Amino acid sequence: MPADAIRRAESALTARGRATRERIVSTAAQLMHEHGVAGTSLDDVRAGTDTSKSQLYHYFVDKSALVQAVVERQVQLVVAAQQPELDELDSLAALYRWRDRVVAVNSGRACVGGCPLGRLASELAEDDPQARAAVAAGFERWRERLTAGLRAMQARGELAGDADPDRLALAVLGAAQGGLLLAQTARSVAPLEAALDLALDGIRAHLGPGSAAVAGRHVPAGPSSRLGE
Amino acid sequence: MPADAIRRAESALTARGRATRERIVSTAAQLMHEHGVAGTSLDDVRAGTDTSKSQLYHYFVDKSALVQAVVERQVQLVVAAQQPELDELDSLAALYRWRDRVVAVNSGRACVGGCPLGRLASELAEDDPQARAAVAAGFERWRERLTAGLRAMQARGELAGDADPDRLALAVLGAAQGGLLLAQTARSVAPLEAALDLALDGIRAHLGPGSAAVAGRHVPAGPSSRLGE
């Protein structure tokens, strides 16, 4: 995988070096999440990491190389943040727990920034083909986790046999992204909740014989849980 | 509404002036859709419109004032592009026609650029409060069109009485936005189709007694219509 050809991936890199590099990527990720890639100058990164210009170019050939590293980091963080729920995403109840987690995380930061990956996606998609590919791969990894869960549900008969887990997972991810974007714009979690709930309503429409609650209410509190504005 | 306090909204502005201003906004909108706001310099706009620097500042006090005008234009265009379907969006079949239209439009431009509003939203949300508000208002207008249709369905009993048209419309819009973003990133319309189909599956779960097809298939061709990659 040439993704790590950002610079000196082979050898070198002592413990100190790795720490510095990590500090740079971490801070850059934070800044780019809040102000966008274009809105984050290398000077901002330098100031925020207590490093010098030469160090940035010591660890990354380019600004775009730094961006690449940031993308990979965000993919890792985003997926990791949902690890607990994603690990056992194999029932409708689990999907709702995941929904709650996504809502809670976003709510916790007052809908600021939206999804880090989403922001990178829309900003880089048309400008940096390599970055676009990296983001796409990240979404793919995320989706695979959802797919795996749906497939497990299907194996147990909770999901109908003719349902397409890949396609459903893609749709659920889409609902999350769109909800996140609208939530960020409206500064309210309501759109996120609505989008995820409707997607899960859609999933319920694909339940199979293994589930006793096709018409039942797995939903926490119906359409009442509308917080935020 | 002080939204038009961009510059000389009151009087002045001859026919020629209006044409020039229009040309500037139109080109800027195009460029910003493709390259983002930050990625579009005033020089780019100048070059693309055969105008001079002074004209930009003659019609707009700021770059952000130009952005404001671009946002308003895009809102108008996006909603207008769906006028035919949005005008009679009052049945499940109409919703599917709308879905097909959205997919077709995006497919027609090879998923490049995604949704113009979505792009502006994620880029401006954290940097320009006024622009964020304008985009939010745009999404609101878009959503109202969807809400109106769902309300009509509800009045006819096709949609269940306890369904919340506002919330459902918000969710459908979210599905569209997310699908558009993933489609742009993956360069395939599949995510958009999947997201919209699942949302409409969700809507079907809220159908009322006035619809004879609660379990029926209003869907064009099931999950088979998967074009693009």
Add this chain to the structure above:
DNA sequence: CCAACAGTGGACCGGTGGGTCCAATTCCCG
């Protein structure tokens, strides 16, 4: 027909951003 004002052209400016360079310093390891 000519004054007044909308519209236009384009040189210019200060700040900033990405990127280069080289010398100094620290660290690892034989």
Add this chain to the structure above:
DNA sequence: CGGGAATTGGACCCACCGGTCCACTGTTGG
């Protein structure tokens, strides 16, 4: 301990960008 590589500091360069300014040209109505 000593030398070579990893690491760091920061001055410097230049292109570009948003924004200013002023002189010029149409146009229009009294």
